[in-house]
Amino acid sequence: MGKPPRALPSGLATALVFGSSGAVLVLEIVALRLVGPYVGVTLQVSSSVIGIALAAIAYGTWLGGRLADRYDPRALLVPALLLGAIGAAVTLPLVRFGGELLRGGAAPAVLLLAALAVFLPAFLLSAITPLVVKLQLSDLDRTGSVVGRLSSMGTLGAITATLATGFIFVAAVPSSWIVISLAVLLALSGAVLAWWLRRNGGAAELPGRPRTRAVLASIGLVGAGLGVASPNPCDIETAYHCARVQADPSTPGGRELILNSARHSYVDLDDPRHLEFAYIQWIGAVADVLPAGPVDALHLGGGGFTMPDYVRATRPGSDQLVLELDGDLVKLDRERLGLTTGPDLRVRVGDARVGVASEKTDSYDFVVGDAFGHLTVPWHLATREMAADIARVTRPGGIYVQNVIDYPPDRFIRAELATVAAAFPHVAVISSQEALDGQVGANFVIMASKSPLPTDEVARRVADVKDPGVLLTGQALTDFIDDARVLTDDYAPVDQLLAG
Structure with missing residues (x-):
């Protein structure tokens, strides 16, 4: 040896x-x-x-x-x-x-x-x-x-x-x-x-x-x-994203924000009223039916700041707060996507759930949920507890809209609708007819309020935009939700529901 x-x-x-x-x-x-x-x-x-x-x-x-x-x-x-x-x-x-x-x-x-x-x-x-x-x-x-x-x-x-x-x-x-x-x-x-x-x-x-x-x-x-x-x-790597901005060859001022391979936002540097993606057109239609004049708006997720800029352009004098987790993304928006902040459009860098919890009760007319981790709403922003806190900060006549992506068999959007309905008495959803029929994956825009929703006016407006949508409410919405389970802080398998 x-x-x-x-x-x-x-x-x-x-x-x-x-x-x-x-x-x-x-x-x-x-x-x-x-x-x-x-x-x-x-x-x-x-x-x-x-x-x-x-x-x-x-x-x-x-x-x-x-x-x-x-x-x-x-x-x-x-x-x-x-x-x-x-x-x-x-x-x-x-x-x-x-x-x-x-x-x-x-x-x-x-x-x-x-x-x-x-x-x-x-x-x-x-x-x-x-x-x-x-x-x-x-x-x-x-x-x-x-x-x-x-x-x-x-x-x-x-x-x-x-x-x-x-x-x-x-x-x-x-x-x-x-x-x-x-x-x-x-x-x-x-x-x-x-x-x-x-x-x-x-x-x-x-x-x-x-x-x-x-x-x-x-x-x-x-x-x-x-x-x-x-x-x-990547143009830049932030703490959360591989971020890239690319020009739209068909529109001189058109810029597309790509985050981790997903087309996240579209901004027209020359026209803040230009809404390119279907879901943002539908959210814009909901914003347009709010009572005339300035509004107090809260945005969960900034992205390319398309909707905050739209509200600023269409409702001068509005007071807006954007809760955005990624500070480096905000810097990119300022450098490449024309973002200008000020007293009327403030940005708070931090988690949206923590940010909502710090806001006063009945303080906003318009709340927009558009926070994503790639194609998925972060699970802690998709629960009944989060929806209840959003309902708390939304005024009695205010409207909450939430962007959701899902694919057939649409398990996540059904669960999220059931979840939002557990916090708001009046709920509707907007999407394409093909998506509502379970034929394609797409964006869905949930609309909710503590007061009756202006469903007829919203349905008319979303049918007239460049990418028309269909509004589902009442018994048709109940049938669509079916027996979907409400998501909670204790049970929110968002990724698994999205994966089908």
């Missing part, structure tokens, strides 16, 4: 486990942002990335343990770091080019894109911990303390990386630079470790090592270069 390899110094072993575990979590969090522009940011996408990352950790740890029992772990640590660096470097081109092919795909495409984003580097880096553990087990009487210490340091590394990435890195630099910087850091760590092992009589020589190093370095450099040169779908 050969002499067992010498253990690493405790500090070095801890740093390797801490750093490699942290690197995996950095990649997992950034992967959510890399895939978002192509398949959206939904619960299914998040679950896919997390599941793929956990699978990579499981298989990588298993393989690292097997290799540690068959080979000198010291000879494998440097290759694991360098291969992890290469895996991180090639992530960007894999996702950016693969994302264009898999854009908007169903579950298999989401899983494949998630695998391209995180599996390879997470798999390689997860092999480091069992290699280090094997080296440190020189005394069987201390096995528990060694394994416990290194396991806890790996967990602390993952926690540190999660918090640092979520609170600092994502807000400070683009995702592509996080990935490239991590790849460079891993490569440098591998080089430093190789130097230290040579100085301290460490690693066994690997056959063909100089040529192997040259090939791996070339692959890493090419991967990093392709990552930098690959098509970036």
